[in-house]
Amino acid sequence: MITLEDILETNRMIKEQNLDVRTITMGISLRDCADPDLQTFCDKIYEKITRKAEHLVKVGEDIEAEYGVPIINKRISVTPIAIAAEACRTDSYVAVAEALDRAAKTVGVNFIGGFSALVQKGFTKGDLVLVDSIPEALAVTERVCSSVNLASTSTGINMDCVARMGKIIKQTALLTQDRDAIGCAKLVVFANAVEDNPFMAGAFHGVGEAEACINVGVSGPGVVLRAIEQVRGADFGVLAETIKKTAFKITRVGQLVAQEASRRLNVPFGIVDLSLAPTPAIGDSVAAILEEMGLESTGAPGTTAALALLNDAVKKGGLMASSHVGGLSGAFIPVSEDAGMIAAVERGALTLEKLEAMTCVCSVGLDMIAVPGDTSAATISAIIADEAAIGMINNKTTAVRIIPVPGKTVGDSVVFGGLLGHAPIMAVNRFQAEDFIARGGRIPAPIRSLTN
């Protein structure tokens, strides 16, 4: 029997603590759409996406109404376009991005991910076309998200791509400078990218995935915050247990929604992603959790340890609550999307270097970081190389989503709106890495033993 207390607790989580399902993401394979003619390929992918995802938004809204739990986003991920479009005789995939954008608008999803390339070891012809199409593709579309995986633990780091991505990010910023370089907010550079991530901007439908699947990302920093407020001053064992129990409850909701969506759409259930994803709403902040643990501000000494505990406890609690866990699964620390992170940067407590350290113990990386517009392409590449190295050596996913905002500098801020939030421009180390990035080639794959 469900008790009064149980019901009140669940509804308090939803109403007061921002418990929600962050996204239902339908992964769709486009491998069968390959065609030498670009226009035919675009027609085929538009037809397939709009057919497969026709009822996605409706089903999401129905589940939301019936269970009373908000489902914030309905999204689509597709096979990396560099693979799906490789057979096309063309030197630009911008038309493909436009077809994806049209499909997203037709079915009513707010983002579609998969304008992507997997180049951790090297470029194919299609990979090069894709990477070079990114700036224009993100400038002329609204809902398309792009990602590039340029490193992995088993292959090392593709430094040619690292160098190239610095320039691509600068160019993307330039082409969308009238909108505070929002193109860069839709572009993620990965090391060890996962194939079943439901979260944007880095979602794509991996080549090892089924024809279609439903992946769900839950969220609930506010719920965790409220739970640990109840154990203020208790030791770390109690703290970790409290987070685990809360993560279990949050994840069970995600599992329920995923199963229902899968059943109603007749698409197999893929995974639940156990990430704690903050939003700009007050009280829905990962930084606030770290501060509730006893830190004066996020960024203070102790922040990395606090985040490590949080991330680990969320996974341990969530694992038992879902039959299949995957995706990125960890606490996100996007600066612009977390009111507590923004405040920590503004009060001078949180720097780029501390964020880099935090990414060693959490998912996913330097996320939604706005930096001065005059940051050089080589410096951006070097920041990417550092993150990729952390991911490669530690056998984890890391990412960089950095926004060099043209015409802005430290002290300014940018507003992206909605879930993307706003961000103060962060200072970047002024010393150069031009010669390092100019070397090119690959950083070899790391040793997997003697790991001290």
Added chain:
Amino acid sequence: MKIVISVLGRDRVGIIAMVATVLAENGVNILNLDQTILDGFFNMIMTADMSGASISLKELQQIMKDKGEAIGLEIRVQHADIFQVMHRV
């Protein structure tokens, strides 16, 4: 299908009667009822079965919402599974 109806608001005469009447009129069978006053606020949780209902869950949600708002109550109707999965392993 099992549903949970939760009612929150300032206490007054006839809240249970009003909710029960709506359910009876639409063929929804009450299975359990738990009610308490917390800080002067009326809290009621009702579990009910919709298998013989003459309306859909969405329609019932709308009726309850309107009836509740008219007398200053918040009435939520939800599929019971969300509570079941969260609190029972």
